[in-house]
Amino acid sequence: MGGGGTELLIDALPGEVRAAWLRAGRADDLAVLRTHRPALAGNVYLGRVVRVEPALNGAFVDIGEGEAAFLSAAEAAARAPEGERGAHISALVHEGEAVVVQVTREAAGGKGPRATRRIILTGLYLIYAPFEAGVRLSRRIGEAAERHRLAEALAGLARPGEGLVVRTAAAGASAEALVAEAERLRAAWAEIGARATTLAARGEAPALLVREPGPVPALLRDRAAGVERVVIEGPSALAEARAFAADCSPALADRIEPWRGRRPLFAAFGIEEEIEAALARELRLASGARLFIDETRALVAVDVDTSRAKGPIAAVNLEALAEAARQMRLRNLSGQIMIDVIDRGVKRERERLLEAFRAAVADDPAEVFVLGFSRLGLIECTRRRRRPPLAEVMLEPTAEGGLRKTGATLAFEAVRAALAGGADHPGKAPAILADERALAALAPGGEAAGALAFLAERSARPVALRTAAAPPSQGFEIVFE
Numbered sequence: 001m002g003g004g005g006t007e008l009l010i011d012a013l014p015g016e017v018r019a020a021w022l023r024a025g026r027a028d029d030l031a032v033l034r035t036h037r038p039a040l041a042g043n044v045y046l047g048r049v050v051r052v053e054p055a056l057n058g059a060f061v062d063i064g065e066g067e068a069a070f071l072s073a074a075e076a077a078a079r080a081p082e083g084e085r086g087a088h089i090s091a092l093v094h095e096g097e098a099v100v101v102q103v104t105r106e107a108a109g110g111k112g113p114r115a116t117r118r119i120i121l122t123g124l125y126l127i128y129a130p131f132e133a134g135v136r137l138s139r140r141i142g143e144a145a146e147r148h149r150l151a152e153a154l155a156g157l158a159r160p161g162e163g164l165v166v167r168t169a170a171a172g173a174s175a176e177a178l179v180a181e182a183e184r185l186r187a188a189w190a191e192i193g194a195r196a197t198t199l200a201a202r203g204e205a206p207a208l209l210v211r212e213p214g215p216v217p218a219l220l221r222d223r224a225a226g227v228e229r230v231v232i233e234g235p236s237a238l239a240e241a242r243a244f245a246a247d248c249s250p251a252l253a254d255r256i257e258p259w260r261g262r263r264p265l266f267a268a269f270g271i272e273e274e275i276e277a278a279l280a281r282e283l284r285l286a287s288g289a290r291l292f293i294d295e296t297r298a299l300v301a302v303d304v305d306t307s308r309a310k311g312p313i314a315a316v317n318l319e320a321l322a323e324a325a326r327q328m329r330l331r332n333l334s335g336q337i338m339i340d341v342i343d344r345g346v347k348r349e350r351e352r353l354l355e356a357f358r359a360a361v362a363d364d365p366a367e368v369f370v371l372g373f374s375r376l377g378l379i380e381c382t383r384r385r386r387r388p389p390l391a392e393v394m395l396e397p398t399a400e401g402g403l404r405k406t407g408a409t410l411a412f413e414a415v416r417a418a419l420a421g422g423a424d425h426p427g428k429a430p431a432i433l434a435d436e437r438a439l440a441a442l443a444p445g446g447e448a449a450g451a452l453a454f455l456a457e458r459s460a461r462p463v464a465l466r467t468a469a470a471p472p473s474q475g476f477e478i479v480f481e
Contacts, residue, residue, distance in 0.1 A: 008227045010216060010241070011266050012234030014450025016412045017215040020271045021223065027274040029329040029365065032393050033215045034408065036447040040065055040103040040113050042122070042212035046196045047115070048205040049097045057089050060112075061101055064206035067112040069103060075116035098205040100196050108388055119192075121185045121210075124221055124248050125170035125178055128185035132163030140168045140363075150178070157182050169225035217244040220252065223365065230256045233265040264420050278330040278390055279405075285309075285323055289316045293327060295391060299336040302327075306342055314349060317341045318356050321379075325360035334366065334385035343377035354379070405475060407437030411448035414438060414476040415455050422459055425480035429461035433468040434476035 007022040015036050021029040033039075040063075047061035050068055059076065060068040073089040076099075093099060101115040121128040135154050141147055150166050153175035158164045164182060192209050199207050212218060216237045221244070224230065230252070232238045238258050245253040259265040266272050277283060283291040289309035294301045304320040306313060324339055341353060350373055357379060361368040364383070371380040387393075395403040405413075411434070418430040432442065441448040442465055456463045468477060 006227050008219070008224060008230045009265055009269060009271065010219065010230065010232045010234070010237055011264070011271075012216065012232070012237035013412060013415060013448075014236070014454050015408075015448050016451065017219075017237065018266065018271075018275075019219050019223075020266065020269070020274070021227070022269065027269075027271055027330065028326060030271075030275065030278065030332070030390060031219065031387060032275075032390060033387070034393060034447060035215060036408075036450075039106060039212065039215075041106050042103065042218075043208060044100065044102045044119060044192060044210035045115075046199050046205045046207045046209055047099055047101045049093050049095050049099060052089055052093065052095055054088070054090055059089055059093050061099060061115055062206050063101065063103070063113075063115070064208065065113075067107055069101065069113040069115035070111075071099075071101060071115045071117070075104075075114075075118060077117075098196075098200040100192070100209065105385070106388065108392070119189075120165075121188055122221065123167075123181045123185050125167055125173050126181050126185060127165035127167060128182065128189060129163035129165060130189050131161075133161055134158060135164045135166065137166045138168045138170075141166070141171050143171075146171055153178050154182075159186075162186070167225070171225075213244075214240060216240040220244050221248070224249075224252060228255065231259050231265060232256065233259040262423070264416060267420070274330065275390075275394075278327065279394060283323070283327065285316075285319055287311050287316050287319055289320055291320060291323060291327065293331070293333075295331075295333065295389060299338055300333045302337065302339040304339070304341050313342050313344070314352075317353055321353060321357045322360050325357065325364070328361070328368070328383055329364060329366075331390045332387050333389060334383045337381050337383060338374070339379040339381070340377075341379060343373065345377065357381075406441075407435075407439075408441040408447040410434060410438040410475040411441035411446070412451055413474070414442075414478065415448060415451040417476070418455055418463070418478045419458060421478055421480065428480035429463065430455065430459055431464035431466060431479045431481055432476060433466045433472065433479065435468060435471060438476055439465050439467065 009020045009022065011018045015034065017033045017035060019031040020027050045063040047063045049059050050062045051060045053059060058070055058072040061071050063069050073092060076089060076092040077087055099117060100119065101117055102119045103113050104116050105114040107113045118131050135158050137147055137150060150170060154164060154166065157179060170178060196209060199205060217240055220241060230241065232241055241256050242253065245256060261268050281292060281294065285291065287309045290305040292303040292305060302324050306316050309316045320341060354370060354372060358370050366386045367384040369382045374380050394405060394409045396406045398404050414432045414434055418432060422430060440446055442452045443449065452463060
């Protein structure tokens with residue numbers, strides 16, 4: 001996301017990193033990243049083909065991370081000569097073969113990770129694509145003069161058969177910085193190839209060749225373009241951010257600052273309330289209208305309920321579409337999305353609504369394609385998946401068919417509450433009273449065990465864990481003893 005007036009807030013605990021992008025003081029995007037199990041997307045592996053599935057026109061590749069990654073024929077052919085593209089999987093790979101692959105999608109919904117042989121290496125300004133050809137510029141670099149400058153700076157830089165994609169963050173970057181990054185990425189790829197060749201000769205596949213940077217450096221690399229200020233709560237995250245800036249973006253260093261407020265960062269900026277709202281099915285708008293957002297395996301349905309709205313229907317529809325675009329970012333919705341506005345079938349009104357919605361999603365960091373109105377009067381769009389939806393990270397189904405916060409979600413919330421309350425109870429030790437799910441996440445080996453250790457270190461006292469006699473209203477209770 002570019003644009004003026006944006007701030008990036010990062011709140012980090014061992015095991016969980018949360019980020020919020022603010023535009024004009026209001027949350028415009030969210031990310032909640034659980035780090036107990038490192039993400040695989042972006043990692044490059046020397047994998048071994050363990051099974052070819054002609055019926056699926058794909059193969060399964062052991063990457064050494066438990067579940068095999070699926071490699072479709074289209075992705076297996078990405079590095080093949082043009083004449084072989086479109087070939088069947090059986091002509092592209094065979095069982096036992098060692099192949100260099102990159103994970104493009106995490107395991108989700110009962111499906112394993114997905115992989116490609118079309119490797120890309122991402123820098124701050126450029127994406128290096130060794131199996132593509134030519135130089136392409138991000139569509140979001142809109143100024144013609146800047147596009148021309150960047151094209152001239154990179155003219156002749158891509159060697160035959162390799163490609164460079166100029167990222168939005170490159171706007172304003174010097175030609176020297178672009179050339180230096182292109183050379184660094186090219187050298188990194190050469191090193192990957194040499195190591196893969198050596199390991200394959202030794203029969204040492206599967207093996208990790210490149211691991212994506214941790215969540216804080218990755219957030220800065222991918223989403224700090226145009227951000228005016230980066231505020232970080234968490235000493236380790238602050239150190240990581242400063243180290244990244246020193247190595248890759250000296251200009252960013254002056255914009256990184258620690259949070260020094262008495263209240264927790266996300267509480268001070270109202271982000272905790274935004275997260276709670278983004279986990280709810282119903283959202284009330286200023287006009288009195290309501291949005292109902294239902295996530296299913298097949299699609300996401302957004303219903304605009306104007307029964308209690310005040311004002312013209314056209315104005316309510318515009319308000320609802322602007323908020324729907326924002327909720328798509330906050331909730332990280334993806335796939336097919338259908339929006340049921342109040343459609344009167346008037347062509348001019350439909351065109352105005354579509355124009356407003358396209359403007360509302362224009363700065364979305366994920367690609368959004370607005371297809372138009374369906375024959376049933378629903379606005380249809382698709383949004384590319386970047387991360388698991390917020391609800392998938394923080395919620396779990398109940399036996400009754402509803403949703404509730406996971407034990408890990410409650411555990412991290414409890415640790416943050418204890419850290420915040422500690423300032424008001426000097427010399428006292430915190431105790432966390434919660435249900436067994438939250439206590440399991442805090443136990444050794446649990447998702448929030450590192451956060452608990454951080455709390456004990458900050459408190460300079462051991463933290464007591466107790467099963468709550470009755471479920472507290474918020475899922476946990478903090479007492480100081």
